Amino acid sequence: MDQIQPTTDPARPRNPLKSWFDVRGRKVGTWAFALNRLTAIGLTVYLFMHLIVLSTLLGGEEGWNTFLAIARSPLFLVLDVVLLFGVIYHALNGTRVALVGMGFAARNHKTLFWVLSAIGIVLFLVGAYLIFTL
């Protein structure tokens, strides 16, 4: 699948950052690439937030219970579902990129993309159901 490359198309922005957001006529591979980067940025921010939240454990049970009360609110559960989507998408698309980059399944990369997408949708639906029902 096509990756975003510096473009020579005069109709597209020359600035690489602007070209990420120029979605005119892009193929599914480019969308996959762009979404992979977007989820990567989100997960990196989440990694630091996760460490900050875990640090509240050092303050004793009261601090952790305050966090639990917030974490069980409906808005937070919706954010959990967004996080779950980011994790599953980034994990499966990253696996595809790594396998193809290492030379495995290079010829069948489109099939691999759709198979992993199907697995991802099932995992996401099961996970989202569990988030709201546990």
Next chain:
Amino acid sequence: MQNTVSRRSLEQMSMERDRSGSLWIIQAFSGLFLVFILGMHMIAHHFIVEEGLRDYQQVLDYVANPVVFVIEILFVILATTHAMLGTRAIILDLRPSLGATRTLNWILGIIGGLTIAYGIWLAFALQRLVG
């Protein structure tokens, strides 16, 4: 204006390309390991626990398990390494100068190192709460 690049610049660019290739391999393998470790982490912490989150004592009991302790430290190291390399790749797409790339390498190295050190310290501090 002359359209030439000095030999020194070409060698530096070549070295930078080789380094990026090696870092891509590290990122790919850390990512593949993370898929397994993160999967286990999410199932253990959120999907087999009542109400989706462990209470205070449950978290401390969980971290007190030596196997879990090692896995969580491995998780911090792999996740941070993967995140810093990914951030570097995204910023390099903006085609910074060689000098800016070097500065970026240092900044991300320091942030990553501090994050890993803090994560490991936190894991030990939580273990001390149990003991």
